[in-house]
Amino acid sequence: MTYDFDLFVIGAGSGGVRAARMAASYGAKVAIAEEYRIGGTCVIRGCVPKKFLVYASEFTHNFTEIAPSYGWSIGDISFDWKTLRNKVQDEVARLSAIYNRNLGNSGVEIFETRAEILDKNHIKLSDGRVLSAKYILIATGGAPYIPDEIIGSEHAISSNEVFLLDKLPKSIVINGGGFIAIEFAFVLKGLGVDVTLVYRGEEILRSFDDCIRAEVHENMKNRGIRVITKANINEISPIDDGFNVHLSNGEIIFAGKVLLALGRKPYVKGLGLENAGVEIENDAIKVDEYSKTNIDNIYAVGDVTNRINLTPVAIREGAAFAATIFNNKPTKMNYENVASAVFSQPPVGTVGLTEHDARAKFGQIDVYRTRFRPMRIALSNDQTRVMMKLVVRASDNIVVGVHIVGDDAPEMIQMAAIAVKAGLTKEQFDETCAVHPTMAEELVTLK
Template sequence: MTDATAYDFDLFVIGAGSGGVRAARMSAAYGAKVAVAEEYRIGGTCVIRGCVPKKLLIYASEFGHEMADIAPGYGWTFEGARFDWPTLRDNVGAEVDRLSGIYARNLRNSCVSIIQARAEITGPHSVKLSTGETVTAKVILIATGGKPYVPSEVPGIEHAITSNEIFLLDALPKSILIAGGGYIAVEFAFLLKGLGVDVTLLYRGDTVLRGFDDDVRLHVHGELKRKGIRVVTHTVLASVEKTETGLISHLVNGQTVKTEALMLAVGRDPYSDGLGCESVGVARETNGAIKVDAFSQTSVPSIYAVGDVTNRMNLTPVAIREGACFAATVFGGTPMAFDHDTIATAVFSQPPTGTVGLSEADARAKYGPVDIYKTTFRPMRYVMPNEETRMLMKLVVRQSDDVVIGCHIVGPDAAEIIQAVGIAVKHGLTKAQFDATCAVHPTVAEELVTMKDKWVPPIL
């Protein structure tokens, strides 16, 4: 590779989301001259139109249930309470603006040059900007993330919105059909229902959250229906018809669903089109995901990629860690590959879901015999209000060595609990070590160290 002084920058990052920003700042800290190009807003999907604004909407959606159903059991009553969507929308937007500004300031403080323009790779060391300028770099990093998948073959699909637009609506619809059964679809179904929208969820499979443990899937599916969300399964959209009052979604099974709005949450695609990958020989998967090795290096040695555009594990913290490993490898002198195994994650359903490690089915397929410990119960918080939300806790234990290889929780604070449990599972603690840990009482989490009896399936 030619000496770095022959280039404008040591590193040119395309995309200022979580992974790109971390890689840029750390590389600059190692002494590299760095620039980052962003065509939209600094912060990427997570900050601008993903995790952060979604979590704020989830917080908002829980207040109505808390005031109407939980608080009276504890002696509280609320009269005249009302919800105002424009206030919430604008406050969320202001917080997103604040965070985007912090990301930009941190980049500048790290001496990273910010270029507000679209970038296209024109060679192993060159990038053309939408301003017409061409920039050269010793190393190029693609960190452009992903985008919602839109089934363009469905007639009338242009009338639908995605998770990108949901945060900017002038007014909440009175009713909505959400197409999809993954975590984005499930989260928005719960939160929109909590904000007073009549929600129907459309899913091609039999139970939501494909890929999660079956007990988790059934538990969340049951909570969707218990909250009054209509769930239509085993079918998909055939066409969408716009009317004076809203939309009519025609399904392939012959049913129709009339709603004011339709939201698509049927998957996400890597955002790699138009980046010039083909012209320079950067190999991609059929879905557009950029192929990389364990060190995030593409088929072109001077070009790397991290985050959702590689479609390895599409989570913000994963993109951040991949960006950090890239910087350490390329500019820090310490080759480092991120371990994608046993990563804790959460679905902000209501109640939330936390999971780490293998599902029961995957554990049996990989290791053979496993022991299962699980319990369902009503948390203390819900007893006096007579609220029927139940908690699920499940441990998957490898029989050969007693190691806990999976933990799955649905219930209050599950997302917070799984972060700590993820440490134990990641580092191979045994069920005996779980049992030797003293419980914190009274908490829901104490069940993780007090489940003694193996679960035995009922005899049918």
């Protein structure tokens, strides 16, 4: 058969764009469809705009707590949300245009419209056109999870809408305990919003190392964020210029806004997967180690598969798919020791096994941990601590986990991840000469 395209990609986020461009570079005729904006979650309403908000929110603490201890006298300070919002959205638009241009320069045909699978080789666009493709790649990412059981959930906002608010509320209740909820709690508090975080679990940041969880929780309280654990939101009811938020513990909290940050679910709704018989498992598209679905010519990468939901992972999955199918080089993504960060304040960097998981997997382990007040704030009254932890397999002294809470932790963990990925030992860490004075030197001096 002849097809309109060798590859049709549904979803122009990080994974889909990388797959499309690489497939085109291997000589494939490629098309990509995106119903919203080119760039996907990360560029449009995720990592990139969020990091700008993180930067903006850190100035408050620096102005009021850190700068005076270094002799700076700062007068009245003010913040204008609309200025920040508009400048961030301008940058988002610029990056989206770059993604669009790069796709075009790679020879990829772009359809800025919704696409739905009709069968294993045909796709219908929202304008009615039907196109054929030898291979279909689904890269539609995820969408905020809004639970039906919360009465009045339609009154809440998700992480998608935070970036576009007309004005910041005086107060907000954030429901969730994962990295999205934590990051926005710090951001909004830093921008002057009274923040209450409600989480159903006993401790925030489930699946992270226990030392990280405790440290971030303590930092939230120190920054004036109220944290309520072991509670859910049962109901959100409008009142005056805000909402009464009814909790499962019986408490009622008034807030100007309610943010539901309860994670994201794979975006599979309305894709027509059933038309081709694509299998779904636990709400995600089920794929094998090469990102292939149960249908031989249909693949999926990124958050829609719910493996490791990080932008760099989606990019590597997209690249591996393109190399496998269009460059005759079977390639699998390696999911071991993938580093990640939480842009709390101070931020988190982590790679490898937690202490709990390492004990369960190996039995005998050694743990090296330090907690100290960093030099940058030593002249101030800020009591924030840095926490660093190495988890070492006792049988061969290999470092199997590194966990950091402190300024520049994400930058440090990127480098530490190389060592963990390479299987370096604690002795090799120790043999590395320190750079002084730095926080990172503690990683090679722990005893």
